[in-house]
Amino acid sequence: MSFKLDPILERDSHHLTQLKLCQIRLMDNSNYPWLILVPMKNNIIEITDFEQADYDLFNWEIRKVAKILQNEFKPDKLNIATIGNIVPQLHVHIIVRFKNDGLFPKTVWGSQFVPYEHENLKAIKDIIIKSLIAY
Structure with a gap:
């Protein structure tokens, strides 16, 4: 059976690449560099x-x-979490946080998403993919 991604994760994020076990996805929220x-x-x-x-x-x-x-x-801080109350398929969030990011020190859960504009989406994808290749 081939791998099936939860439709909510597919809707709310962009595929970047995959490692040996995990697919890496970028949440469509330009407020935070936020990978799943x-x-x-x-x-x-x-x-x-x-x-x-x-x-x-x-x-x-x-x-x-x-x-x-x-x-x-x-x-200033990384938030790393596996919650899964809405999407039961196992996934881990890794969210970059800064003291001046607008919500800090509160969590990002339930906050308004600001989708990436095309240019910014391409730029952050390029940064992350190049870093993964170089690691």
Whole structure:
């Protein structure tokens, strides 16, 4: 069976690339550099659903992407979360936060999304993809 992405994740984000386990997606919210890692395995809802090797790889990929975001954007804080109350398919959010970002120190959940304009979307995609290749 081929991998099926939850329709909400597909609607709200842009595909960037994929690692060995996870698809990397950019949330369509230009207020924050905000990536989502989605393991490309069906029927994975909790991290406890992984076999040990996939669990280890998942955590390694999260750390890799988080370090890339730290290096590229120099945030005051990274928010890394797996919540899944609305989208049960396992996915992890990695959100770059700055003390002057408008909501800090509050969470971004439930805030208004400001979609990327074409030029800005291309620019952030290029930054992230080049950083992943170079890592």
